[in-house]
Amino acid sequence: MNDNDQNPKKRTGMASLAAAGDDDFSVIDAIGGPRGVVESMLPGVVFVVLFVVTSDLNLTIIVSAVLAVAQVIVRLIQRQSLMGALSGLIAVGICLIWAWQSHEARNYYLFGFLTNAAYMVLLTVTLLIRVPGLGVMIEFIRTLPTEHWRAWLHDWLDDAPLKRAYTIVTLLWIGVFGLRLVVQVPLYLADQVAWLGTTRLLMGIPFWALAIWVSYLIVATPMHRHKLAAQAAHAESESASSASSESSASAN
Numbered sequence: 001m002n003d004n005d006q007n008p009k010k011r012t013g014m015a016s017l018a019a020a021g022d023d024d025f026s027v028i029d030a031i032g033g034p035r036g037v038v039e040s041m042l043p044g045v046v047f048v049v050l051f052v053v054t055s056d057l058n059l060t061i062i063v064s065a066v067l068a069v070a071q072v073i074v075r076l077i078q079r080q081s082l083m084g085a086l087s088g089l090i091a092v093g094i095c096l097i098w099a100w101q102s103h104e105a106r107n108y109y110l111f112g113f114l115t116n117a118a119y120m121v122l123l124t125v126t127l128l129i130r131v132p133g134l135g136v137m138i139e140f141i142r143t144l145p146t147e148h149w150r151a152w153l154h155d156w157l158d159d160a161p162l163k164r165a166y167t168i169v170t171l172l173w174i175g176v177f178g179l180r181l182v183v184q185v186p187l188y189l190a191d192q193v194a195w196l197g198t199t200r201l202l203m204g205i206p207f208w209a210l211a212i213w214v215s216y217l218i219v220a221t222p223m224h225r226h227k228l229a230a231q232a233a234h235a236e237s238e239s240a241s242s243a244s245s246e247s248s249a250s251a252n
Contacts, residue, residue, distance in 0.1 A: 017134075017215055018142035037205050043068050043092045044204070048197025051105050060105065061096050068092040105193045109200055113181060113188070120177040123170050131157065134173060134215070135166030138223075155230075161222040169215040176211050179203070 016029065043064050051060040068089045091111065099108040126133035135156060145152040157163050180203050187196040 016212065017138050017219060039071050040088060040205055041201060042071075043088070044197065044201055047105075047108060048194060048201075052194045052197075057099065057103065057105050061100050064092065065096055104191075106188050106191055106196060109184065109188060109196055112200065113185060116177040116180050120174050120181070123174050123177075127167065127170055127174075132163065132166040132170040134170040135163065138166070138219070156226065159222070159226050159229075162219075162226045165219045165222045169218050172211060172214060172218075176207055180207070 046067055047060055047064045050063055051057065054060065072086060072089050094111050095108045098110055099105055123133040126136065131153070139152070139156050143152065156166075183203065184196060184199055187199060
């Protein structure tokens with residue numbers, strides 16, 4: 001049985017921060033568990049090692065593609081969640097196609113540059129309009145609003161400590177995406193595939209895990225206090241409603 005089937009509350013990636021006010025937060029679970037880490041890093045490791053050893057781009061692409069597909073097939077056979085594996089397959093597929101069409105191994109990493117730049121620009125825009133992007137993501141996952149969007153937005157934006165925490169972690173993630181570009185783009189331009197692949201791996205899952213952990217440390221306390229305040233307000237509202245109903249019944 002899949003670990004996620006045993007524990008349906010387990011969340012990975014940014015979704016894990018939606019439970020930052022709880023006591024069961026785990027960085028390992030947040031980055032997909034040991035298996036998720038291996039599945040995320042293995043195609044990149046195989047690509048850079050095989051290309052450096054053989055200098056055969058076509059062979060490297062074929063082996064990397066087979067490996068990515070095999071990971072999905074194994075999960076399918078084991079009847080486990082395919083979401084992470086499929087998203088990884090799509091991302092790897094795009095990278096491999098770009099490298100194959102351009103006949104340049106370094107273009108395997110080009111898609112990553114574009115996504116990092118896009119995330120950095122998008123998060124920067126959210127700060128400029130004073131609605132921190134990480135706050136939108138985490139609160140949307142945490143409360144899943146289906147109506148009353150304005151009330152939902154102001155519920156956490158009007159909580160100054162929580163908004164400040166979300167602003168800080170948004171800046172943190174902008175820094176993560178920006179640092180990746182600053183370090184890796186010069187290696188791409190210099191066509192240093194081995195070094196580019198190595199830095200890509202080091203600044204991938206390890207950076208992701210560190211950023212999630214620091215984000216948790218920043219967000220956990222204000223989010224927990226916000227949850228307690230919301231629960232207290234809800235209890236007070238129910239108490240007032242109950243008292244009003246009893247008063248009405250007595251009057252009748």
